[in-house]
Amino acid sequence: MSRLRIALAEDGVLLREGLAGLLERFGHEVVASVGDGAALVAAVAEHEPGIVVVDVRMPPGFTDEGLRAALALRAAYPGLAVLVLSQYVEQTYAAELLDSGGGTGIGYLLKDRIGDVREFVAAVERVAEGHTVVDPEVVRQLLNSRRRPLARLTPREREVLGLVAEGRSNAAIARALVVTEAAVAKHIAGILTKLDLPPAADDHRRVLAVLAYLRGRPGGPEAERPHRR
Amino acid sequence: MLARTALAAITRSPAAFLRSSWPWRSLAYLLCSAVHAVAACMVIYAAYAYGAGLATFAALLAVAVLTPPAAAFERWRLRLVDRAPAGDPHLKPPRPGPRAWLATRLREQVTWRELGFTVVAVSVLWLMDIGLVSSALWLPLLLMSAPFQPGMRPLDGLPLFAVGLLMFPLFAYLAAAWAGTRALLTRAVLAPGDAEIIRSRARLVDAFEAERRRIERDLHDGAQQRLVSLSMKLGLARLDLPPGSPAEAQLAEAHEEAKRALAELRELIRGVHPQVLTDRGLGAAVREVAGRSPVPVDVDVALPGRLPPSIEATAYYVVSEAMANIAKHSRARRGFVYGRLQDGALVVEIGDDGVGGADPAGGSGLAGLADRVAVTDGEMTLSSPPGGPTTLRVEIPCPVSE
Numbered sequence: 001m002s003r004l005r006i007a008l009a010e011d012g013v014l015l016r017e018g019l020a021g022l023l024e025r026f027g028h029e030v031v032a033s034v035g036d037g038a039a040l041v042a043a044v045a046e047h048e049p050g051i052v053v054v055d056v057r058m059p060p061g062f063t064d065e066g067l068r069a070a071l072a073l074r075a076a077y078p079g080l081a082v083l084v085l086s087q088y089v090e091q092t093y094a095a096e097l098l099d100s101g102g103g104t105g106i107g108y109l110l111k112d113r114i115g116d117v118r119e120f121v122a123a124v125e126r127v128a129e130g131h132t133v134v135d136p137e138v139v140r141q142l143l144n145s146r147r148r149p150l151a152r153l154t155p156r157e158r159e160v161l162g163l164v165a166e167g168r169s170n171a172a173i174a175r176a177l178v179v180t181e182a183a184v185a186k187h188i189a190g191i192l193t194k195l196d197l198p199p200a201a202d203d204h205r206r207v208l209a210v211l212a213y214l215r216g217r218p219g220g221p222e223a224e225r226p227h228r229r
Numbered sequence: 230m231l232a233r234t235a236l237a238a239i240t241r242s243p244a245a246f247l248r249s250s251w252p253w254r255s256l257a258y259l260l261c262s263a264v265h266a267v268a269a270c271m272v273i274y275a276a277y278a279y280g281a282g283l284a285t286f287a288a289l290l291a292v293a294v295l296t297p298p299a300a301a302f303e304r305w306r307l308r309l310v311d312r313a314p315a316g317d318p319h320l321k322p323p324r325p326g327p328r329a330w331l332a333t334r335l336r337e338q339v340t341w342r343e344l345g346f347t348v349v350a351v352s353v354l355w356l357m358d359i360g361l362v363s364s365a366l367w368l369p370l371l372l373m374s375a376p377f378q379p380g381m382r383p384l385d386g387l388p389l390f391a392v393g394l395l396m397f398p399l400f401a402y403l404a405a406a407w408a409g410t411r412a413l414l415t416r417a418v419l420a421p422g423d424a425e426i427i428r429s430r431a432r433l434v435d436a437f438e439a440e441r442r443r444i445e446r447d448l449h450d451g452a453q454q455r456l457v458s459l460s461m462k463l464g465l466a467r468l469d470l471p472p473g474s475p476a477e478a479q480l481a482e483a484h485e486e487a488k489r490a491l492a493e494l495r496e497l498i499r500g501v502h503p504q505v506l507t508d509r510g511l512g513a514a515v516r517e518v519a520g521r522s523p524v525p526v527d528v529d530v531a532l533p534g535r536l537p538p539s540i541e542a543t544a545y546y547v548v549s550e551a552m553a554n555i556a557k558h559s560r561a562r563r564g565f566v567y568g569r570l571q572d573g574a575l576v577v578e579i580g581d582d583g584v585g586g587a588d589p590a591g592g593s594g595l596a597g598l599a600d601r602v603a604v605t606d607g608e609m610t611l612s613s614p615p616g617g618p619t620t621l622r623v624e625i626p627c628p629v630s631e
Contacts, residue, residue: 012454018461025465062446063508087453088495090505091520092513111453112491115460115484117468141520 004028004128007049009040009066010085011058019053019114026121035059037069044073044080051081051128055111056093067093074100081128083107085114089137095215098132103208107133107167126167132207133167142214152194160187165210169203233606233626235310236409239402245572251310252401255408256365258309262358264302265351272351292347297334300343303350303415310405310412312608315420339419346418354411361407365400369393430604431539438502438542445502453494460487503545510534511541515548515566522552524561524581530568536575540625543605544568544577550594551579551621559583559619574607575627578620585617595621 006023008030010016020030032043036059044052052073058065070082078101086093086108094108107127113135114120123133139162143150153161163173170188174181188206192199195213200206235258238251246252268291276284304315318339322329334340372393376386463484470477506514512530519526535541548566555564561583568577589595589611602609607625 012450012458014458015454015461018458022461022465057449057504063504087449088499088504090509090513090517092505092509092517110495111457112460112488112495114457115464115488115491117461117464144520144523 004051004125005031005047005049006124007032007034007040007043007047007052009034009037009043009052009054009058009069011035011055015111022114022117023053023121023124028121028124037065040066040069041073044077051083051105051124053083053085053124056084056086064093067096071096071100074106079105079130081105081107081130083109083124083127083133085109085111087111089135089141091138091141094134094138098134098211098215103132103211104204105130105132108138109133109135110137123167131167131204132211134165134211136162136166139165139214142211150195153191157187157191157194160184161191161210164188164191164207165214167207233312234409234412235405236413239405239409241573243398246405247398247401251405254309255401255405256362258306258408258412259358259362259404261302261306261309262350262355265355266359269351269355292344292351296340296344296347299347299350300419303346304420307412307415307420310408311416312606315416318420342418346415357407358411361400361404365404369396369400372396431606434543434601434604435539438539441502442507445498445504448494448498448501449504453491453498456487456491456494460484460491463487502542506541506545511536511544511568514541514545515568518545518549518552519566522564523556524552524559524564526552526555526564526566528566530566530577532568532570532575536570536627540575540605540627543601543607543625544575544623546601547577547598547609547621547623548579550598554587554594555579555581555583555619558587559585559617561617561619570627573627575623575625577623577625580618580620582618584615585613585619586615587611587613587619587621 004023006028008016008020008023010019013035016033016035020033023030031047031049032040034040034043037054040052040054043049052070054066054070056064056066058069067084070084073080074082082097082105084093084097084107087110089108089110097103097106097108100106105127107123109120109123113123127133142165143158143162150158159177160173163176168176170181170184174184177184189199191197192206197209197213200209235251235255238246238249241249272284272288275287301317304317307315320333320337322333370393372389375381375389375393376383378386463480467477467480467484470480503514503517505517510532512532515530516528519528536544552564552566555561559581561581564579564581566577566579568575570576587595589599595611599609602623602625605625607623610622611620612622613619
């Protein structure tokens with residue numbers, strides 16, 4: 001992985017310093033480290049980072065300023081990778097992020113995941129490459145959404161589907177389940193058939209198709225504009 | 230349906246008022262004075278039959294004896310036109326037995342107020358009540374019968390018919406206005422103070438809600454952040470130790486422990502006050518709860534914007550509690566949540582196709598919910614026959630411009 005240029009926005013000083021140290025330890029460069037959404041927008045304009053890592057809740061209102069800043073940045077800089085961190089997973093936020101910029105180069109993770117440092121840094125790198133990374137907790141809730149064809153999947157296939165939806169590569173899924181990559185590919189082909197999803201050669205399009213399916217949007221993120229109130 | 234009193238109902242739009250149950254409730258309230266009418270007629274008859282002196286003596290005796298039940302009856306009938314409860318203001322006698330009871334009652338100011346009110350009710354108020362009810366019903370009908378009266382050509386009678394028709398809504402307002410005024414008088418004399426208690430409870434609930442939000446903020450900014458930081462440091466420390474070494478194993482255990490604590494804290498904070506409710510309002514928060522429910526739930530909530538925080542919070546807790554009940558007790562295959570703003574009230578319905586038989590007295594948290602809803606001047610109704618289906622309906626008056 002080449003050296004990433006990262007802009008960091010987190011209002012808790014303790015955590016912000018820690019995160020910066022963590023990312024630098026893995027050989028990445030933190031070009032800006034700020035404490036609120038407005039400062040983040042300014043920092044992105046100044047430093048043009050490769051990826052933005054941002055906390056949902058920040059000053060001044062301590063509601064979802066970070067998320068709003070992330071969505072504004074996605075609109076202003078198409079293709080800017082954004083990883084959003086949150087203390088809670090909320091389907092609403094996940095949906096708003098996945099609906100921005102076609103859902104590529106987006107990540108939404110619980111802050112808890114920072115503790116698994118290797119996996120966390122890997123997630124940052126995948127998002128920077130343009131992949132989609134979704135927290136397992138979000139995926140668990142989506143899988144819970146009992147759309148009928150899901151019942152046709154075997155428990156193993158559901159497990160694989162969950163890992164695909166989280167944005168993991170075939171190799172990573174194979175490692176997680178301790179099977180060969182060929183076996184994973186076979187499972188995935190079976191799942192796509194059962195769910196009537198087109199086979200996709202590219203990992204990345206497949207993630208988007210699966211997420212769109214789980215969120216109940218048959219056409220995928222590009223086919224439908226996000227609902228705005 | 231949702232004003233607290235008949236007087237408050239009058240101030241709503243004519244269409245809403247006339248379609249509501251308030252005119253009928255007001256008529257029923259006034260019709261209760263038929264009891265007083267019968268009593269008064271008996272006194273008048275006695276005066277003719279046995280002489281005025283004896284009749285007056287008997288009437289005074291009857292009033293003295295019947296005052297406690299008469300006052301209780303007045304407080305009972307208040308609920309027809311005033312949703313706030315009217316409690317019994319009497320003290321409990323210090324000892325059991327009729328002597329202690331009588332001594333307590335005679336020393337209480339409210340007893341004498343009840344006596345005075347009963348005298349006024351039997352001598353004057355019933356005339357007005359019954360007079361209004363009978364004119365409200367008969368006058369319009371009499372006018373409307375004009376085209377069919379002998380000696381009148383149908384065409385000449387038509388204007389009178391129209392006037393009679395128009396009198397129905399007029400009398401609906403009149404009946405509600407008098408019933409509401411009479412209820413105010415009754416409450417002031419027979420159950421003072423109850424309305425103020427309700428207002429102060431509403432203030433208390435608002436204060437609790439603010440406090441919950443503050444606690445959530447504090448936990449989020451403090452403990453949660455420190456735990457994330459701790460978990461990250463432990464994760465980093467693990468990288469520096471050779472995998473499989475005893476120290477690494479110990480550290481791994483500590484790391485898992487920290488992550489578990491973080492997950493537990495997250496659930497705890499969500500219970501205190503969900504972030505998405507503050508950020509995105511009731512609709513998003515309800516969809517979030519439904520997404521976590523093990524029973525499939527169809528959500529149809531469409532609200533024009535944000536509602537006052539205390540109303541959003543109350544509705545949210547009702548929905549979460551109801552969903553928890555569905556998951557725990559209903560054995561349902563499917564549930565639904567419906568939410569709309571209708572006629573100046575937030576209407577929320579939660580239902581399932583389960584076994585039914587939910588009982589508010591069964592300690593399922595339903596009674597607590599009803600209390601909470603009542604504080605917002607709202608109303609909660611539960612339909613859950615054995616065998617199902619179960620529907621919980623909540624209506625909360627909601628001052629949102631439409």
